[in-house]
Amino acid sequence: MNMDIDLIFKIAAIGIIVSILNQVLARSGRDEQATMTSLAGLVVVLMILAQKIADLFDLVKTLFEF
């Protein structure tokens, strides 16, 4: 059993990058692109997380014998 601490940094890094991009795009008057960037960041993080959550549920199912 090992903990993937890198995942936390990865998600935080995506959040910071998206935040900076959002600010830059919003200040230059491209609000639609800023929204799309936020949405893209969210989807990327969701794609990373979906598999992890599925793995956790599988682990719970195996352990509690569902």
Next chain:
Amino acid sequence: MELYWKAAAAALLAVILGSAVGKQEKDISMLLAVAVCGMVGSVVISYLEPVLDFLWELEDLGRLESGVLGILLKALGIGLVTHIAAWICADAGNGSLGAMLQMLGSVAILYLSIPIFRGFLTLIQEILGAL
């Protein structure tokens, strides 16, 4: 016990990073919380595994009716997952969704417990019939 310290550090780290990111990107901050909940949850499960093995040993030792402990463990699993998911929903500002999830968990546990209730009912009928 190393995993315990790692999990505690990961939770603290996530709180700090989450509050830094959360000012601009609340959604990603919430997903960060979900990720850490999942990671800490898997640590919880890794610690629970030997405990559950011990419970199975106790079941064998006590020659308990097979299936009863399984239902209890399933109820425990549903309770854990429901509790974590409901709190995440509440943290994300969807308290009603969390409450609904808790209700779903309660009903699922009741549904799982039907064989135990039925066995209890049969036992009472047998006792009353024997009188």
